[in-house]
Amino acid sequence: MKIPTPIKAVLSYGALFGIVAVTFAAALKPVTLLNVSYDPTRELYEQINPAFARHWKEKTGQVVTIKQSHGGSGKQARSVIDGLQADVVTLALAYDVDALHEKGKLIPKDWQKRLPNNSAPYTSTLIFLVRKGNPKGIKDWDDLIKPGVAVITPNPKTSGAARWNYLAAWGYALRKNNNDEKKAQQFLARLFKNVPVLDSGARGSTITFVERGIGDVLINWENDVLLIAKKEHVGKYDVIYPSVSILAEPPVSIVDKTVDKRGTRAVAEAYLQFLYSDEGQEIAAKNFYRAQSPKVLEKYAAQFPKVELFTIDEVFGGWQKAQKTHFNDGGTFDAIYQGAK
Amino acid sequence: MTNKTRKVAVTVSALGTLWAANPGLAQESETIRELKSQVQELDQKLRIVERRLELEREAATEKSKSATSISAGAGGFGLRSADTNFVLKLRGYVQADSRWFLNDKIDANDTFLLRRVRPIFEGTVFDKYDFRVMLEFGSGASSSAANNGFVQDAYLNARFLPEFQVQFGKFKEPVGLERLQSGANLLFLERAYPTQLVPNRDVGVQLQGELFRGTLNYAVGIFNGVADGGSGDFETADDEKDGAARLFAQPFRNTSIDALKGLGIGLAGTLGNQEGPLRSFVSPGQQRIFAYRTSTSTNAPNVEADGDHWRLVPQGYYYWGPFGLFGEYAVSGQDVRQVSGGAGAGATAELRHTAWQVAASYVLTGEENSWRGITPTRPFNLSSGGWGAWEIAARYSELDLDDDTFPIFSNPNTSVTGAKSWAIGVNWHLNRNVKFNLNYEETDFEGGIQNPVAAQGKEQAILTRAQVSF
Numbered sequence: 001m002k003i004p005t006p007i008k009a010v011l012s013y014g015a016l017f018g019i020v021a022v023t024f025a026a027a028l029k030p031v032t033l034l035n036v037s038y039d040p041t042r043e044l045y046e047q048i049n050p051a052f053a054r055h056w057k058e059k060t061g062q063v064v065t066i067k068q069s070h071g072g073s074g075k076q077a078r079s080v081i082d083g084l085q086a087d088v089v090t091l092a093l094a095y096d097v098d099a100l101h102e103k104g105k106l107i108p109k110d111w112q113k114r115l116p117n118n119s120a121p122y123t124s125t126l127i128f129l130v131r132k133g134n135p136k137g138i139k140d141w142d143d144l145i146k147p148g149v150a151v152i153t154p155n156p157k158t159s160g161a162a163r164w165n166y167l168a169a170w171g172y173a174l175r176k177n178n179n180d181e182k183k184a185q186q187f188l189a190r191l192f193k194n195v196p197v198l199d200s201g202a203r204g205s206t207i208t209f210v211e212r213g214i215g216d217v218l219i220n221w222e223n224d225v226l227l228i229a230k231k232e233h234v235g236k237y238d239v240i241y242p243s244v245s246i247l248a249e250p251p252v253s254i255v256d257k258t259v260d261k262r263g264t265r266a267v268a269e270a271y272l273q274f275l276y277s278d279e280g281q282e283i284a285a286k287n288f289y290r291a292q293s294p295k296v297l298e299k300y301a302a303q304f305p306k307v308e309l310f311t312i313d314e315v316f317g318g319w320q321k322a323q324k325t326h327f328n329d330g331g332t333f334d335a336i337y338q339g340a341k
Numbered sequence: 342m343t344n345k346t347r348k349v350a351v352t353v354s355a356l357g358t359l360w361a362a363n364p365g366l367a368q369e370s371e372t373i374r375e376l377k378s379q380v381q382e383l384d385q386k387l388r389i390v391e392r393r394l395e396l397e398r399e400a401a402t403e404k405s406k407s408a409t410s411i412s413a414g415a416g417g418f419g420l421r422s423a424d425t426n427f428v429l430k431l432r433g434y435v436q437a438d439s440r441w442f443l444n445d446k447i448d449a450n451d452t453f454l455l456r457r458v459r460p461i462f463e464g465t466v467f468d469k470y471d472f473r474v475m476l477e478f479g480s481g482a483s484s485s486a487a488n489n490g491f492v493q494d495a496y497l498n499a500r501f502l503p504e505f506q507v508q509f510g511k512f513k514e515p516v517g518l519e520r521l522q523s524g525a526n527l528l529f530l531e532r533a534y535p536t537q538l539v540p541n542r543d544v545g546v547q548l549q550g551e552l553f554r555g556t557l558n559y560a561v562g563i564f565n566g567v568a569d570g571g572s573g574d575f576e577t578a579d580d581e582k583d584g585a586a587r588l589f590a591q592p593f594r595n596t597s598i599d600a601l602k603g604l605g606i607g608l609a610g611t612l613g614n615q616e617g618p619l620r621s622f623v624s625p626g627q628q629r630i631f632a633y634r635t636s637t638s639t640n641a642p643n644v645e646a647d648g649d650h651w652r653l654v655p656q657g658y659y660y661w662g663p664f665g666l667f668g669e670y671a672v673s674g675q676d677v678r679q680v681s682g683g684a685g686a687g688a689t690a691e692l693r694h695t696a697w698q699v700a701a702s703y704v705l706t707g708e709e710n711s712w713r714g715i716t717p718t719r720p721f722n723l724s725s726g727g728w729g730a731w732e733i734a735a736r737y738s739e740l741d742l743d744d745d746t747f748p749i750f751s752n753p754n755t756s757v758t759g760a761k762s763w764a765i766g767v768n769w770h771l772n773r774n775v776k777f778n779l780n781y782e783e784t785d786f787e788g789g790i791q792n793p794v795a796a797q798g799k800e801q802a803i804l805t806r807a808q809v810s811f
Contacts, residue, residue, distance in 0.1 A: 150385065196389045199396060212395075214388045 036086035039203035072201035073160030092160020095319035120249035121275035122289035128240035145190035152215035161202035223288035434810035515560035515587035518656035526714035533738035534696035535671035578617025603660030615650035626802035648676025663704035685749035698738035720772035757789035
């Protein structure tokens with residue numbers, strides 16, 4: 001059947017108008033995102049989320065609500081692989097995000113290249129929190145292996161922070177022992193002999209140390225340690241920076257399979273990009289994360305003492321290698337912990 | 342620090358201060374320091390143990406959330422996924438009966454038998470899709486081209502909404518009230534006459550649901566169609582299909598009027614076209630009392646269904662506390678034809694058989710009476726003194742066969758033209774799973790003077806049952 005031109009025009013414009021109207025209506029429909037994150041980021045994202053919601057509403061007119069889920073980084077990654085419908089993940093280490101590609105095909109292999117700084121909008125490191133007056137005289141990693149010192153750190157099998165702690169200690173021991181792996185392993189074995197309780201996540205370790213009063217030193221994220229010492233329990237603890245530690249780069253990613261299914265890709269991408277904005281960087285710094293923005297980092301320089309930091313690539317050849325050598329079943333951690341028990 | 346250790350530490354500390362101030366006690370200050378150190382060490386150990394226990398509890402709770410749960414109880418045995426979207430239940434029941442006939446002259450009808458042996462597999466997949474497979478291995482269970490009697494139920498019910506569910510497969514047609522009651526929850530061992538005029542299980546599709554917060558249940562379906570009292574799972578006689586529908590209301594279910602909450606009334610019916618063999622009817626003692634003329638010879642009468650078939654079944658029940666009342670009436674209209682030679686060859690008629698029953702029961706031990714069975718509040722246990730639930734029951738039921746049935750379509754000498762039965766019973770529910778029944782049922786017959794059962798004037802049957810269901 002031949003359709004007259006004027007009717008064609010009406011149909012075309014009508015269809016176009018319909019598509020625009022539907023798109024517009026869909027855009028204005030309130031949307032919810034789920035951010036699956038690791039343990040100590042609760043406070044950070046409690047501030048980021050409303051700030052982004054305001055930003056998004058001003059920009060698009062759409063109301064966005066962000067839900068948070070927190071737990072040990074490895075455990076959280078497994079939950080997403082098992083079906084937890086996360087729009088974005090903000091985990092403790094790249095290895096856990098890699099797993100979303102390798103075990104669930106939920107994100108592309110090159111996910112880390114999608115955002116600046118290897119998709120790490122902020123960095124941190126691992127330092128010590130001791131009781132007021134530092135009764136055990138703890139100054140560096142060596143002090144953690146002394147007899148009678150109780151060290152609180154979570155389980156590297158389930159916690160991202162714990163893996164960072166472990167690698168920081170290993171890196172220190174290597175440096176001290178001319179890269180002798182055996183001596184580094186012995187060092188870690190002695191350290192874990194001093195660990196009385198192995199929590200599944202960093203937040204659990206904080207509870208063990210702060211609320212249950214167990215242990216002499218807590219190894220934890222710099223942001224968590226500073227939050228405890230400077231905001232939550234002022235005057236009760238001392239912060240100790242070891243001579244050397246590791247540069248932790250907690251990465252973020254959208255979960256492609258979920259955002260495409262839920263139609264939330266645009267808002268999820270904007271959410272992660274917001275972390276790199278001046279406002280996002282400022283909030284991160286206020287929560288004791290080291291901002292990537294030089295401007296913001298400089299502004300908050302006073303709260304981050306200078307400490308020598310090595311990267312995982314430099315010492316361990318990247319996360320995949322570190323995971324395989326140390327944390328996979330049968331790795332050095334298993335050997336160390338079996339011996340330490 | 343725990344309260345106890347804190348008190349010890351404070352005491353030790355106070356003593357230390359006192360003794361340190363006293364030169365005479367100064368030499369003991371070292372001992373005090375050691376004691377303080379030991380107390381602190383013990384306190385740490387205690388905290389560590391407490392924290393480890395706390396973590397173990399947390400881990401156990403977390404594990405239980407993601408673990409598949411296995412259950413075993415009065416409701417059967419089951420597996421359930423952590424998100425409850427997938428469920429598998431293993432249920433079933435076994436009825437070990439006996440039948441004893443008083444003052445009869447029929448050989449071999451006093452017997453023990455396995456009335457029903459029914460394993461049931463049921464469950465849910467993807468939250469909204471229920472399935473049920475119930476098999477039958479009771480005495481006399483058989484299979485034919487038209488009906489595989491070993492498969493009683495086999496269906497899928499898609500629960501899209503409580504108000505909108507679609508069921509596919511083989512299951513009970515939504516018609517007879519007593520027929521729809523589970524065989525494990527019957528008041529008497531054998532169902533009354535109206536059940537013989539309504540369809541049993543059939544294969545088809547049914548739309549069903551609950552409306553108005555469960556006060557109105559509806560079901561409407563299309564099935565192959567079966568003869569009165571019959572089951573089927575394969576159409577062998579005709580292309581026609583039966584429509585069946587039922588509305589059942591419990592108007593006071595959600596009100597505060599306790600005396601009326603257990604009132605339910607309904608109307609059900611079928612409409613279709615039926616061809617092929619017809620079924621015989623039996624007495625309460627399950628002895629044949631009526632049969633259409635059948636023959637494989639072309640010179641002898643053979644009667645078959647041949648045309649419209651409809652049924653209408655008003656029904657209702659009333660339960661209040663331990664009291665229960667139950668009744669239904671059934672009328673079945675079936676076009677029949679004498680399809681063979683001999684007397685009445687080619688004759689047709691629309692036969693309307695009717696039946697009704699009313700049954701009352703009372704739970705002597707006070708439990709709530711219900712169409713879905715009785716749960717004893719104090720299960721039978723000699724050591725704790727529980728006696729289970731005791732229930733008494735009485736029933737009256739009649740069957741009236743259309744006068745036009747005789748003599749062309751059925752032999753009035755070998756088939757009864759009607760039957761009237763009364764029954765009394767005692768049911769002992771030891772617990773939710775075990776029940777004993779004792780019934781006495783007496784039946785007077787009309788006609789059928791050469792029928793072995795009816796010829797004796799009446800049937801006096803004592804029926805017993807031991808049932809386990811789970």
